Structure formats: C-alpha cells, structure tokens
Amino acid sequence: MSNDGVFLIYQLKDGGETRDLRFEPLERIKAAGLAVERGNYNHVYTGPLDIRDRLINLNQIYNIFNNNRPEDFTGHSLSISDIVVLQWRDKITSHYVDRFGFTEVPEFLEGPYKYYSTQRPVDIGTFPKTESGPVQIVNFDKHDWTENATFRAWAILRITCL
Numbered sequence: 001m002s003n004d005g006v007f008l009i010y011q012l013k014d015g016g017e018t019r020d021l022r023f024e025p026l027e028r029i030k031a032a033g034l035a036v037e038r039g040n041y042n043h044v045y046t047g048p049l050d051i052r053d054r055l056i057n058l059n060q061i062y063n064i065f066n067n068n069r070p071e072d073f074t075g076h077s078l079s080i081s082d083i084v085v086l087q088w089r090d091k092i093t094s095h096y097v098d099r100f101g102f103t104e105v106p107e108f109l110e111g112p113y114k115y116y117s118t119q120r121p122v123d124i125g126t127f128p129k130t131e132s133g134p135v136q137i138v139n140f141d142k143h144d145w146t147e148n149a150t151f152r153a154w155a156i157l158r159i160t161c162l
Helices: 026-029 059-067
Strands: 005-012 041-048 083-090 090-096 100-104 113-117 134-145 152-158
Touching: 059 083, 090 152
Parallel strands: none
Antiparallel strands: 005 041, 005 083, 083 090, 090 100, 113 152, 134 152
16 A cells, blocks of 8 residues: 555534534535634544545545444534535645545645745755655745834745644
C-alpha cells in the first residue's frame, strides 16, 4: 500500500459559538456574513487516501463515514458543515460538505497564521515549525512592505496546524 496521502475530517466544535454554522449550506453561511474558520472545528479523524492501491475520492469518503464508519471514528456521520482535507503528496485542499456534494474552501487552510520572512532565502529554521509545514510560500521579487506596512519582508508563509 502506498502512503502518498491522507484525508482529515474536521467537525464543528460543540457549543453556542458554532450553533449558527452547524448543518448549514455554505451559501447560507456566507450570506449571513459568517465564514468557515479553522478555529471553529475539531480534527476528528485521519485516514489514508490510497487504500489497496486505489485512490479514494471525496464521494467515497462521504459514503464510508455515513454507511460503514471505521471503529476508531468517534465523530458523527459526515454531514453538511463538516470539512474534509485532502493531502496528496505536496498538494493540500479543503472541502466543505455542502447541500449537494462538496465545495472547496481554501480559506480553511489559511488558518490563523501568517508569517512574514525577513530573511532570504526561506529555509529550515527561518519560520515556525509545524507538523505539516507551511501550506503556501510566496516569495517576493524584492524586499517589500508587509500588508500592514510596519516592516519589510522577503516572503509570506501561510501556516496551518492540520
């Protein structure tokens, strides 16, 4: 079995602060001025994307976690408002379980962390260490001002803790 990728399932945290997000279509969440934010979710499961030399897809994940859930899965059936993250080799995408199918939500991966590198080149030891590393590194052509214009940087790294 190849181990080139994993999928991660995130479900909304219990509590009043996520009540308006729970089981809602993405369109309704956005219309209400709300957003899909990583901080509102708990990571509930990680599994391999390549099972018996066959790459599984989002629809298969949905079916597995509604009809034949693994014994070690402690979340509820996969349903609207949940997030499935696919990490295949060096590509990571996040998908909202929507009313009909899935909607990609890249903002989920942007996470709460942006890191500006004041050193060049961006290399090991020049940014905070996380388990999955940066999601995206954007190198600037020159030593440029940050978006809040308080200092100059050579790159921006978007970091998430998956």
